[in-house]
Each structure stands twice: as C-alpha cells, then as structure tokens.
Amino acid sequence: MKTLYPLIAVIILFATVSCNKKSEKREEESKNVSEKGVDELKITIDSSGIAAFYQAYPKLLKFQNDVLALYKKNKSTQLWLDNKGIVEFANTLFNKYKGLDQEGLEANFPYNEKISPIFEHTSENKLSQVDTDLMITNLYFYYVQKVSGIDEKTTKSLEWLLPRKKVNYQIFSDSIYNKSTISDDKKSKMFSQYYKLRDALHQYREIEKKGGWKTIEVGDDFKSLKKGDSALAVGQIRERLFITGELKEDNKSLVYDDVLAEGVKNYQSHNGNTVNGKISSEHIVEMNIPVSDRIKTIIANMERCRWIDPALEKGKEYIEINIPEFKLYLIRDNEIAFVSAVVVGKVMTQTVIFSGMMSNIVFSPYWNVPTSIINKEIKPGIAKDKNYLAKKNLEWNNGSVRQLPGKNNSLGLVKFLFPNSNNIYLHDTPAKSLFERENRAFSHGCVRVAKPRELAIELLKQDPTWTPERIDKAMHAGKESWYTLKKKVPVYIGYFTAWVDRDGNLNFYKDIYQKDESLIKLLTEE
Structure with missing residues (x-):
C-alpha cells in the first residue's frame, strides 16, 4: 500500500495533538498534568507488538507496512489514547466510519465487533491498550482507502484508463477532525458530479423507504401508448413518473393527456431515449427497473467519480x-x-x-484501413472482383490499403x-x-x-x-x-450510466458495455 505513505505525517500531526489549532492548548494541559505529578500516558507500540496484532487479526494484514512506518515515525508510541481515554479525533473517525452509508459505501470493517466496543459505551472494550490503538489506526487506513475509491490497479483491470485523482490525505484528516463530511462548501475535494449523485442517492433512498414504485402491468401483446389512448397502464405510468419527478402532479386520469405526454418526454430525455412522447414496451421495461437497482447504479457512478481529479473541470x-x-x-x-x-x-x-x-x-x-479489415473484408473482395479497390475508392499504399x-x-x-x-x-x-x-x-x-x-x-x-x-x-x-x-x-x-446534468436532473443511461455489475460487486464484497 505504498500509496498510503503520504498520510503518515498527517496522522502524527493530528493524532498526537488532536488538531494543529489545539496543539498549544494540549501542550499546556500536558504541562499542567506534569506539574501535578501525573505522568503523561505513554504506551510502547513497537514492531513485535504490531506483528502480534496482525497474527491475531490477519484480515487487516494489507495495512501492516503502513502501520509499521506510522508508529516508527511516532517513536513507537500510541496515537489515539491519552490520560483521559480516546482522543477526540478517534471518536470523530469512528463517526465517519459509521456514516459511510451516506457516501454510498458499506461500513464493513473486517473486525467491526472489536472496533465498536471501543467507542460504543453499551459494551465493554476487552482489547488491551496496545491493540486498541492499533485497531483504531487500522480503522483509519480502512476509512481513507474506502473514501479514496478502489485502487488504481483494480480500476485499470476494469479498463478505466483516465488519469486517477491524486489522493490528498490532509483533506481527509481535516474533514475527520472537523466533524464534517467531504463538505459541499469545499467541492474541490472531489469531482463535482460526486456531490450531485450523492444528493440523488439520498433522494432515491427516500423513495425506497416509501415503498418505491409499483410495477406497470401491460399484456404480452402490448406495443405502445400515445396521446389520446386510455388504459389502466396510463394511470400506473402517471404514478411512476410523479414519484421520480417527471410529473409535478398525479391527477389519477387513465387517459393519456397532454400533461402525461410532457411527463413522458421528460422521462425520455432523462433516460437516453428518443423524445417523442410515445411509450413503447422498452420504456415500460425501463420504468419497471426497481428503485433498489437504480440505487446501485447511482452508487457505482459515485465510485467512478472518486477516481476523477477535480482539477479536470477547472x-x-x-x-x-x-x-x-x-x-x-x-x-x-x-x-x-x-x-x-x-x-x-x-x-x-x-x-x-x-x-x-x-x-x-x-x-x-x-482512411488507412486496419489490417484486420484488410484480411477479413478487402482481400476476399479482391479475390472475387479485380476492380474491388477502385469501386470502393481504395488504393494500395506501401503494402497497406487506404481510402481516398x-x-x-x-x-x-x-x-x-x-x-x-x-x-x-x-x-x-x-x-x-x-x-x-x-x-x-x-x-x-x-x-x-x-x-x-x-x-x-x-x-x-x-x-x-x-x-x-x-x-x-x-x-x-x-x-x-x-x-x-x-x-x-x-x-x-x-x-457514466448515471449523471446529474446542469439543470439538476438525474439521467440514467443503458450500461452498453455491462460494466456496472462487476463494479457493484467490488464495492459490496468484504
């Protein structure tokens, strides 16, 4: 995990003094404690203690080298504990971890049953002080990895070759300490589309809480609906479009009127369809995609946004x-x-x-014709017709073929x-x-x-x-x-199969290369 080394100095800065804005205050408090005859808490966490920790908790082994380097920089002493217990920064980190769901991520730290008792007073923390500090450190690395997005090696395997965003760990540490998410007033931290999709995620989860939308029922022989038609399905379509905002009101009418036609056009423009106001069987299939699947699509595209350097749009x-x-x-x-x-x-x-x-x-x-086309199309064409090249406006050029x-x-x-x-x-x-x-x-x-x-x-x-x-x-x-x-x-x-346009409308597009499913699987696996 070489990419995580830049956060070492950041952790030391914030974890040992809670925050650079409070460092003087903490130093003064430490001085007062010493003057009263109470020694400042010092817990030794060296390589042997770290090795023992990973033997007990092997699912975190990928963070070991970074953790070793981190404690070495901190003179083999604790990062998250002082005489009063857990430092404020650690509590804020845990709250951030618990709030990953709001960012479209799952809070599935491999040893959740160990980390939760450290912060939740309903149960007792049975870890030693050394293991407590190490568990919090691993939670931090886990959190930063999550909010930074899937690693570059994996995204390349997903055939994503756009330049990856350079992770600024100072930003994440500031965000954690200040008890705020990656806030909307500092959107330079992330590609702006991320925040728009996050808002859409919250909107669609609210729809899901209310029961989503009902299946639009049409017969196997259904072909289309147009303005002036009357059917039970018209009322169902009207309700469906009202839920997602393409219609501003639902008048319950079963007649395909002008109001519904405009709503259908809105839907078509937001789903990559030809805008004609007519409903085909393909539109019904799309409208019947469950809200839970739409939520997964939004989450997948939020992840793609994590990979984009916000400097791009500047x-x-x-x-x-x-x-x-x-x-x-x-x-x-x-x-x-x-x-x-x-x-x-x-x-x-x-x-x-x-x-x-x-x-x-x-x-x-x-047009310089690719070799594959020469072999598959042009050579067989020449074999059948000696005038093939001339008819196609082609010519030989240094052993290859080009079109004039x-x-x-x-x-x-x-x-x-x-x-x-x-x-x-x-x-x-x-x-x-x-x-x-x-x-x-x-x-x-x-x-x-x-x-x-x-x-x-x-x-x-x-x-x-x-x-x-x-x-x-x-x-x-x-x-x-x-x-x-x-x-x-x-x-x-x-x-991007989900995108919020500049008018604030959420658009869905067909996953033509079938890339969403594998990404969603990566995001949900342990």
Missing part, C-alpha cells in the same frame, strides 16, 4: 464524451459551448475509457487527432442515419461525430484566420491537409 477548454450517453460536450470557461451526438464502439470493439490531448485537425483525410479523400470516405470530411496508443480519434462519417438511433454503438472503437463541421468551427475559434468558409473549403478539397491547433485541447472519454 480547465479553460476541454472535450468530454460519455460513452453510454452517446454525447460529446465542448466545455469552455465552465460552460457548455457545443454539444453533438456521437457513435461509439460496438461491444466487441469498445471505445476505450481514457484521455488525450487533441493536437491536429485533418481535413479531407485518407471524399464524401464517401469512412472518416467523412474531417478527423480530430489526439495521439494515443489505442489509435482512437474523432471523425466525421458518411453514415449519418446512425445518429438518429437511440443506441449508437456501431463503430470499431473510434468516435464518430454528428456535427463535425460545427466542432471544427468551435475549435478553430482560437485561430481567427480559419473562418467557416475556409473550413468548408478544406473539408471538400479532396486533398488531405493538416492543421496543428495553437493550443492543445484535452479530451476525456468516460463511462
């Missing part, structure tokens, strides 16, 4: 793409400057979750490069009809942009010589040309 200009949402956003000065629908990778050729720095825009690009620039080029009329080992980039496409679909996972991994011309115009505002007219000319030149951006633009490709 950038002056950057692009963010949420794969399950099929949307691209250009953010400038903390405002949405541009939005476009996108097509992402198929399940078998998933778009990678990572980041890069956009450096070039290529107009009228060639033009409106039928697979990359369209422009592409946007942010060099990376995954060979992923943004580009135009001649297959415009795909953007009209709800599920837009069709590519080989790259991201196709519905409005590439408009994106180029926005990005090139940093260079006024590139007018819309000049951009149009370059896109239709039929000859490849490269432009290097005067200032590189960060690109972040993420994966």
